[in-house]
Amino acid sequence: MTGDRIDTTVVHAARRYDYWLGGRDNFAVDRESGDQIAALYPWTPMWARENRAFLGRAVEYLAGEAGIRQFLDVGTGLPTANNVHEVAQRVAPESRVLYVDNDPLVMAHARALLGGSAPGRTQFLESDFLRPDDILSAASRGSVLDLGEPVALMLVALVHLIPDAQDPLAAARTLLDALPSGSYLVMSHGTADFMTADALADVPEFQRLATFQMRTDAEIRPFFEGTELVDPGLVCITDWRSPLPEADRPDPSHVGCYGAVGRKE
């Protein structure tokens, strides 16, 4: 342990993801778990980088073309390159971001995460996605967000960490239902839909090692009910508004992750 609330003996998704991204905010237990998963699916660190790139393109689109100025980023992760507020405020400096994560280490790094943002534009809340009413009441009580105006709800690489038994769809619906029309939902989510038969055989072991639930196209679409999907729809993250020609993008069977942006009607 490195303090009362930071357990270095248990794997944390945020720290393992930080390891795959080449960060330094991780411990031996996280690196071991990251290596075990990468021994099974060696392209996992590439997925993490592609997921960050998807997140960046989605925020650029929202702050640019879509004119969104408020972001509720649930499952923020540890500070890395191109955090949501950095991308959004590069496009529109007045953009405001409320970050939410339930990992105390993310909280401990919040100051670093918020660095560079003008006061009153970016905030951090330690809270749980599975307690959406707590998030909404904190967001509506003197946060940087005005829930009367459109907000982009970001659930990026979060929902696949939550099994059906904990009903992530209900939590996502509660958050989205509280936001006005013209708000957006951004999600990325691991899937086996693009996998080859060989790779499919290892899915149960991957899910066990990563405490992860892959979902299909049909299981992810209900999260977007009541929204209109922005072009190109629900696709492999590397195909979502990629600047690269198709031939230069990574193989979807290795990326294994859907991404989409939907506009609430």
Ligand SMILES: C[S@@+](CC[C@H](N)C(=O)[O-])C[C@H]1O[C@@H](n2cnc3c(N)ncnc32)[C@H](O)[C@@H]1O
């Ligand atoms: C893989 S990271 C994704 C970080 C970032 N959204 C991205 O895509 O680059 C997942 C994050 O979700 C957080 N998380 C997991 N379960 C959560 C929950 N129930 N409530 C809030 N955050 C959660 C983890 O602590 C971690 O920081």
